[in-house]
Amino acid sequence: MKKFSIVIAGGGSTYTPGIVMTLLKHLDRFPIRQLKLYDNDGARQKVIADACEVILREKAPDINFVATTDPEEGFTDVDFVMAQIRVGKYAMRDKDEKIPLKYGVIGQETCGPGGIAYGLRSIGGVLEIANYMEKYSPNAWMLNYSNPASIVAEATRRLKPNSKILNICDMPVGIQERMAKLAGLNYYNDLEVRYFGLNHFGWWTAVRDKQGNDLMPKIRDYIAEHGYLLPGMNEEPSWKATFGMAKNTFALDPDRFPNTYLQYYLYTKFEAEHMDPNHTRTDEVREGREKFVFSECRRIAKSQSIEGLKFEPDDHSNYIVDLSRAIAYNTHERMLVIVENNGAVANFEPTAMVEVPCVVGANGPERLAMGDIPRFQKGLLEQQVAVEKLAVDAWVEHSYLKLWQALTLSHTVPDAAVAKKILDDLVEANKDFWPELKKDAKVKE
Ligand code: NAD
Ligand code: G6P
Ligand code: MN
Numbered sequence: 060m061k062k063f064s065i066v067i068a069g070g071g072s073t074y075t076p077g078i079v080m081t082l083l084k085h086l087d088r089f090p091i092r093q094l095k096l097y098d099n100d101g102a103r104q105k106v107i108a109d110a111c112e113v114i115l116r117e118k119a120p121d122i123n124f125v126a127t128t129d130p131e132e133g134f135t136d137v138d139f140v141m142a143q144i145r146v147g148k149y150a151m152r153d154k155d156e157k158i159p160l161k162y163g164v165i166g167q168e169t170c171g172p173g174g175i176a177y178g179l180r181s182i183g184g185v186l187e188i189a190n191y192m193e194k195y196s197p198n199a200w201m202l203n204y205s206n207p208a209s210i211v212a213e214a215t216r217r218l219k220p221n222s223k224i225l226n227i228c229d230m231p232v233g234i235q236e237r238m239a240k241l242a243g244l245n246y247y248n249d250l251e252v253r254y255f256g257l258n259h260f261g262w263w264t265a266v267r268d269k270q271g272n273d274l275m276p277k278i279r280d281y282i283a284e285h286g287y288l289l290p291g292m293n294e295e296p297s298w299k300a301t302f303g304m305a306k307n308t309f310a311l312d313p314d315r316f317p318n319t320y321l322q323y324y325l326y327t328k329f330e331a332e333h334m335d336p337n338h339t340r341t342d343e344v345r346e347g348r349e350k351f352v353f354s355e356c357r358r359i360a361k362s363q364s365i366e367g368l369k370f371e372p373d374d375h376s377n378y379i380v381d382l383s384r385a386i387a388y389n390t391h392e393r394m395l396v397i398v399e400n401n402g403a404v405a406n407f408e409p410t411a412m413v414e415v416p417c418v419v420g421a422n423g424p425e426r427l428a429m430g431d432i433p434r435f436q437k438g439l440l441e442q443q444v445a446v447e448k449l450a451v452d453a454w455v456e457h458s459y460l461k462l463w464q465a466l467t468l469s470h471t472v473p474d475a476a477v478a479k480k481i482l483d484d485l486v487e488a489n490k491d492f493w494p495e496l497k498k499d500a501k502v503k504e
């Protein structure tokens with residue numbers, strides 16, 4: 060069996076130890092000979108890398124482990140690039156969330172003005188990773204989790220059309236894991252689904268087991284009453300609220316199960332009013348996941364032992380490893396990937412980057428036809444895809460006007476005046492990251 064070489068780009072991410080644990084768990088079905096971590100922040104990555112070194116030494120000493128900030132060392136001789144960078148890190152996510160909230164608009168990592176701001180930072184970083192891959196390992200595949208996946212996917216479609224880049228999301232996987240449990244099954248992969256939408260903006264139209272039985276009737280009453288909130292799960296208050304809110308978005312179309320992120324577009328006022336402008340999700344992540352991951356890594360490195368190791372495989376890491384396997388072994392597994400529409404959603408923009416089920420093999424994903432979608436979803440999707448395309452236009456053309464239009468068109472923003480105020484604050488906050496935007500002579504100060 061061929062053994063693979065992998066680089067995790069954004070090695071200092073809070074998700075790295077989980078991915079390492081999953082890779083180790085599946086070595087018998089996905090053998091690896093080399094694992095590299097690459098990050099442009101050596102100090103942050105070192106904390107994670109020092110722990111990963113101990114974990115690998117204890118569990119799989121044959122794997123060659125490298126942690127580096129040098130692109131050539133990181134990207135040479137790899138088969139897969141698992142990308143999960145956050146350009147601007149949590150310090151900038153904090154601004155993405157808090158600036159819109161100053162004006163009563165939801166502040167969210169990937170949705171609304173915060174997501175657009177993050178998009179304009181991410182595009183350059185993700186293109187840089189793709190360029191390193193193509194220079195040093197031209198046959199490799201890049202599996203990209205770096206957010207905001209929809210804007211990043213539109214940028215890679217346009218600016219690197221022939222690259223082997225797959226943009227992916229773990230949210231449908233996490234929700235399907237819950238659907239599977241509700242139906243008495245175990246794993247997200249025990250389901251076969253039909254799904255359409257943009258990233259963080261989609262609906263399930265069919266949920267079946269592997270024998271083809273329709274599971275929707277079995278789980279719909281529960282979802283109508285509780286959303287995707289399952290008893291006995293240990294999760295943070297904001298995620299509890301999010302999974303519970305799905306019952307309200309489901310009420311708008313009781314024939315299709317909604318993605319949780321639709322809450323920000325369909326209950327915009329409620330969501331904004333229930334966010335604390337002084338303590339947003341970034342604060343929660345820093346106090347929760349980041350603190351846990353970094354302190355656990357420091358503990359392991361200090362003791363040079365994996366005794367009492369608390370890291371475990373999770374949905375997020377299972378999905379990227381399953382996807383790598385599908386490519387490595389040409390399994391033709393059915394998985395959700397963000398791809399150019401090109402007819403998959405028949406009555407929708409052919410060049411939109413849509414999230415749909417694909418058959419994944421050695422040559423990448425082949426989209427499955429989802430047919431026509433209803434008026435309600437089509438209207439919402441048309442608006443949102445325009446926001447995402449305008450954001451990418453703004454990055455490419457350095458256009459203030461296009462970015463103002465993107466914010467104004469977002470369903471989360473009440474009008475153009477509010478959009479302009481938020482935009483002007485975002486321009487100032489992002490000056491180290493965004494291209495310098497040119498103001499059209501006709502835009503009034
Ligand atoms: P994090 O800040 O802990 O980690 C990101 C790492 O990227 C940091 O170590 C940072 O130094 C590094 N980085 C930033 N710019 C870089 C560059 N240009 N080159 C190399 N490294 C760079 O963030 P996190 O919370 O662990 O999330 C990581 C990423 O994964 C984010 O983009 C997040 O949005 C994304 N994510 C996506 C999904 C999905 O469904 N697509 C799910 C979870 C997380
Ligand atoms: C889900 C989404 C990701 C997003 C993450 C945020 O997993 O699919 O795209 O990055 O949630 O989680 P966090 O815990 O960082 O708020
Ligand atoms: Mn996602």
